[in-house]
Amino acid sequence: MLTRLPRAGHSVSVRVRYYETDAMGVVHHSNxxxxxxxxxxxxxxxxxxxxxxxxxxxxxxxxIGVRCNYLQSARYDDALDIRAWVSAYxxxxxxxxxxxxxxxVVLCTGESDHAFLHGGRPVAPKRSLPHVHQVLSACxxxxxxxxxxxxxxxxxxxxxxxxxxxxxxx
Amino acid sequence: MLTRLPRAGHSVSVRVRYYETDAMGVVHHSNxxxxxxxxxxxxxxxxxxxxxxxxxxxxxxxxIGVRCNYLQSARYDDALDIRAWVSAYxxxxxxxxxxxxxxxVVLCTGESDHAFLHGGRPVAPKRSLPHVHQVLSACxxxxxxxxxxxxxxxxxxxxxxxxxxxxxxx
Amino acid sequence: MLTRLPRAGHSVSVRVRYYETDAMGVVHHSNxxxxxxxxxxxxxxxxxxxxxxxxxxxxxxxxIGVRCNYLQSARYDDALDIRAWVSAYxxxxxxxxxxxxxxxVVLCTGESDHAFLHGGRPVAPKRSLPHVHQVLSACxxxxxxxxxxxxxxxxxxxxxxxxxxxxxxx
Amino acid sequence: MLTRLPRAGHSVSVRVRYYETDAMGVVHHSNxxxxxxxxxxxxxxxxxxxxxxxxxxxxxxxxIGVRCNYLQSARYDDALDIRAWVSAYxxxxxxxxxxxxxxxVVLCTGESDHAFLHGGRPVAPKRSLPHVHQVLSACxxxxxxxxxxxxxxxxxxxxxxxxxxxxxxx
Numbered sequence: 001m002l003t004r005l006p007r008a009g010h011s012v013s014v015r016v017r018y019y020e021t022d023a024m025g026v027v028h029h030s031n032x033x034x035x036x037x038x039x040x041x042x043x044x045x046x047x048x049x050x051x052x053x054x055x056x057x058x059x060x061x062x063x064i065g066v067r068c069n070y071l072q073s074a075r076y077d078d079a080l081d082i083r084a085w086v087s088a089y090x091x092x093x094x095x096x097x098x099x100x101x102x103x104x105v106v107l108c109t110g111e112s113d114h115a116f117l118h119g120g121r122p123v124a125p126k127r128s129l130p131h132v133h134q135v136l137s138a139c140x141x142x143x144x145x146x147x148x149x150x151x152x153x154x155x156x157x158x159x160x161x162x163x164x165x166x167x168x169x170x
Numbered sequence: 171m172l173t174r175l176p177r178a179g180h181s182v183s184v185r186v187r188y189y190e191t192d193a194m195g196v197v198h199h200s201n202x203x204x205x206x207x208x209x210x211x212x213x214x215x216x217x218x219x220x221x222x223x224x225x226x227x228x229x230x231x232x233x234i235g236v237r238c239n240y241l242q243s244a245r246y247d248d249a250l251d252i253r254a255w256v257s258a259y260x261x262x263x264x265x266x267x268x269x270x271x272x273x274x275v276v277l278c279t280g281e282s283d284h285a286f287l288h289g290g291r292p293v294a295p296k297r298s299l300p301h302v303h304q305v306l307s308a309c310x311x312x313x314x315x316x317x318x319x320x321x322x323x324x325x326x327x328x329x330x331x332x333x334x335x336x337x338x339x340x
Numbered sequence: 341m342l343t344r345l346p347r348a349g350h351s352v353s354v355r356v357r358y359y360e361t362d363a364m365g366v367v368h369h370s371n372x373x374x375x376x377x378x379x380x381x382x383x384x385x386x387x388x389x390x391x392x393x394x395x396x397x398x399x400x401x402x403x404i405g406v407r408c409n410y411l412q413s414a415r416y417d418d419a420l421d422i423r424a425w426v427s428a429y430x431x432x433x434x435x436x437x438x439x440x441x442x443x444x445v446v447l448c449t450g451e452s453d454h455a456f457l458h459g460g461r462p463v464a465p466k467r468s469l470p471h472v473h474q475v476l477s478a479c480x481x482x483x484x485x486x487x488x489x490x491x492x493x494x495x496x497x498x499x500x501x502x503x504x505x506x507x508x509x510x
Numbered sequence: 511m512l513t514r515l516p517r518a519g520h521s522v523s524v525r526v527r528y529y530e531t532d533a534m535g536v537v538h539h540s541n542x543x544x545x546x547x548x549x550x551x552x553x554x555x556x557x558x559x560x561x562x563x564x565x566x567x568x569x570x571x572x573x574i575g576v577r578c579n580y581l582q583s584a585r586y587d588d589a590l591d592i593r594a595w596v597s598a599y600x601x602x603x604x605x606x607x608x609x610x611x612x613x614x615v616v617l618c619t620g621e622s623d624h625a626f627l628h629g630g631r632p633v634a635p636k637r638s639l640p641h642v643h644q645v646l647s648a649c650x651x652x653x654x655x656x657x658x659x660x661x662x663x664x665x666x667x668x669x670x671x672x673x674x675x676x677x678x679x680x
Contacts, residue, residue, distance in 0.1 A: 017374065017377065017378055018192055018193065018198070018377055018381065018391070019192060019198045019200055019374050019377060021192050021193035022188055022189060022191050022192065022193070023188065023191035023192070023193070023195045023196075023245075023246050023565075024570055024572070025193045026193075028188070028189045029543070029572075029573040029576065030189055030540050030543045030544050030547075033539070033540045033543055033576075034357065034359050034540050037357065037358055037359060037540075038357055041358065041417075050417070051358070051416075051417070052416060052417040055416075055533075060534055062534070062539075062580070062583070063539040063580060064579070064580050065577075065578065065579045065580065066539060066543075066576075066577070066578050066580075067575075067576070067577045067578075068575065068576050068577075069574070069575045070572070070573060070574050070575065070576075073572070075193075076193050076391075076392060076395075077381075077390070077391070077392040187544065187547065187548055188547055188551065188561070189544050189547060193395075194400060194402070199373070199402075199403040199406065200370050200373045200374050200377075203369070203370045203373055203406075204370050204527065204529050207370075207527065207528055207529060208527055211528065211587075220587070221528070221586075221587070222586060222587040225363075225586075230364060232364070232369075232410070232413070233369040233410060234409070234410050235407075235408065235409050235410065236369065236373075236406075236407070236408050236410075237405075237406070237407045237408075238405065238406050238407075239404070239405050240402070240403060240404050240405065240406075243402070246561075246562060246565075247551075247560070247561070247562040358532055358533065358538070359532060359538045359540055361532050361533035362528055362529060362531050362532060362533070363528065363531035363532070363533070363535045363536075363585075363586050365533045366533075368528070368529045370529055415533075416533050
């Protein structure tokens with residue numbers, strides 16, 4: 001039974017809705033992708049980058065890739081925690097990693113890749129969207145710092161976390 | 171076991187998708203509302219009013235009301251038939267009725283009410299959208315004609331249909 | 341601009357998720373039906389009737405009818421309040437009414453009707469499910485009391501509420 | 511503009527439903543995962559393995575991983591083709607690859623990984639589910655054969671396809 005300590009990033013709580021279950025009696029796998037989005041937008045809002053404001057300023061950030069590993073299933077009414085953190089950002093493309101837990105047990109891990117468009121055309125935040133660039137760079141720094149062994153060494157329980165945090169899955 | 175003969179309007183076939191089921195092992199009730207939309211847009215496309223063209227011309231037709239009665243449940247992989255017909259249209263507002271059947275057995279009946287907006291402002295098709303008005307009026311005429319006793323009297327099996335067709339639900 | 345004071349029943353807050361919007365830029369109408377379910381199950385849980393426990397004891401309560409009136413649209417990231425209350429219950433069938441508001445403005449009203457099955461067979465709670473019957477009766481009493489003019493007359497702002505509360509929709 | 515010749519596997523046609531779009535005006539990325547499932551179950555049904563029969567015999571095949579690359583967006587009412595083929599199967603685990611096209615242009619590629627449970631316990635089809643094993647092995651053989659250069663060499667247009675077919679994504 002895997003458990004994780006709190007770490008960099010941001011988490012949101014969701015309670016499994018009935019319509020999110022399927023005839024297997026568990027949550028349909030597609031909903032985790034949707035919860036990733038809920039956690040991602042909440043994370044970016046908390047970091048000073050509400051997606052709604054982005055859109056209103058003419059910038060969108062489409063998902064260009066998504067990956068998800070399902071380890072255990074969730075059921076109706078389960079209280080889940082969706083953690084999101086910036087695991088890669090090079091000034092042009094962004095990768096956010098996710099971990100879905102129930103009572104500290106990991107049910108699902110995943111990642112999503114994002115590009116940026118402004119006025120319908122691809123842009124690099126580091127050149128064209130300074131505020132976006134600053135926020136994402138800061139998110140990446142904090143996530144990287146907390147994932148590093150030096151910081152985590154305060155607690156022996158997190159010895160195994162860095163690799164996991166660094167890759168977000170596998 | 172209720173059965174219905176083919177009648178006015180238009181029907182589409184859908185096969186129940188796994189994600190449309192819920193932990194009760196049957197289709198979640200919200201999906202019927204979504205299938206109504208599938209049947210409605212297919213019906214209007216066949217009648218010469220593709221919703222995509224409407225939108226591109228600046229007209230939208232939001233749902234302002236929906237009603238649904240659930241009689242029997244459907245399961246994963248069931249082949250369903252969704253029939254839609256114009257049951258009311260007064261030049262301003264539109265009501266479309268629906269009947270979902272599996273092998274001729276009615277699982278669900280419903281209705282949706284629609285208004286029309288052009289350029290973001292409410293409009294009456296009879297005044298401002300002549301093509302829309304013409305198509306919807308013709309749809310209503312055909313549906314009313316087929317629902318009337320004179321036409322249906324050719325088949326004794328449909329004696330009970332007019333009331334049903336007139337109200338769209340029990 | 342309609343506003344409502346707090347009243348009988350229970351409310352949950354939801355923030356509009358991106359996947360709940362559609363190409364019109366607003367929430368797809370089918371999602372209100374899903375939020376009704378979120379509010380209903382939260383309401384019944386708070387009243388001592390967690391739906392999960394019901395199911396585990398062999399009782400299910402399928403939706404047999406749903407009605408929804410859409411007054412104003414909601415957008416991505418809007419914070420909404422979904423209020424639910426028992427508006428009818430005769431010992432056999434249950435009707436729950438809903439009101440979706442944003443900053444006190446009503447966006448949508450609706451109702452859902454429910455039957456009860458135990459071990460796959462229809463049952464009347466008043467005869468076969470005493471705990472369910474007790475909870476629903478108490479919910480109905482509280483909702484009816486608060487909807488009555490005598491109670492609401494304390495505040496002139498709620499003079500117009502009783503009719504609305506009694507019918508759940510116009 | 512990428513185009514692909516028909517090849518191993520199976521394809522289904524879907525028309526984009528309005529509720530599948532989001533406020534960006536395009537299909538929400540989570541729906542591709544759902545269409546993968548539609549294509550997968552249709553593929554397996556055509557191959558002699560209806561998922562409904564599997565479930566009724568006590569076998570389920572949960573998704574344990576999913577990956578998706580989004581290349582171009584789709585819009586409401588677009589007619590899409592979802593192709594699925596077995597890209598890996600070792601007697602225990604199964605990987606199915608997908609390609610979503612519109613008029614021959616690839617919009618999205620992806621993969622899903624599956625395990626098998628019988629009576630709630632993990633099983634290896636090659637040992638415990640002979641019919642399942644036979645069907646999946648045959649699917650893999652056909653997909654591998656068509657993806658090989660010898661077969662595809664008839665058409666110079668497919669020179670670049672084998673690698674793509676072998677991996678299912680870039």
